[in-house]
Amino acid sequence: MSDDAEALRARLRSQIAAIEGNTAPTSGASEQPAVSSVSENTGVQESLCDNDEAERAFRKIERLACVREQASAELSRRLIREGFSEAATEAALSRALACGLIDDLRFADVLVRSRLAQGRGRQGIAAELAGLNITVDEVGAFEESEEGSSHEVDRALAVLERKPPRAKNRRDAAYRRLIRKGFGSDIASTAARLWAEAQSSRE
Known part of the structure; x- marks a missing residue:
């Protein structure tokens, strides 16, 4: 890992610690309350294992967030796929959302x-957001792009002009x-018709 990336992660961890109040212990049996029975001791060990897994899941999120913005639904699927339990995944995501490490609306924007x-169409973008459990109406950038069907047709025509079909x-x-x-x-039908007519008129 480069020095710049390591420095970024160090600053990020410092900011997270400040947000969380730096009060949550991450490891160490001495920090756990004393127990007197075998069953209670087993419960504490299991809790420590759960906390350790959630911490590892959180660090995974941290590394990914240093590369680019992430969506919580996308991260959840990835963590589960990589073997993290649902409980650890949920705990890590809740922590990441609470401290602002990930933000679905920021990602969506x-x-x-x-x-x-x-040059993607609005309908396809909306479908992609829906697949990430993000409501389109809450995304500022999507609302800003709403300029009527005529504007969307113009965008579609621009796509065809940049790379004309050869069929x-x-x-x-x-x-x-x-x-x-x-x-x-x-939109596709209207733009395709207008583009084809324009091509014919040039011949």
């Missing part, structure tokens, strides 16, 4: 702006490309 810049049936090819790009069927 970045995602929407990125997808719009890539014999240009209109159908244009329609399919726009659907793959996440534009709604009405």
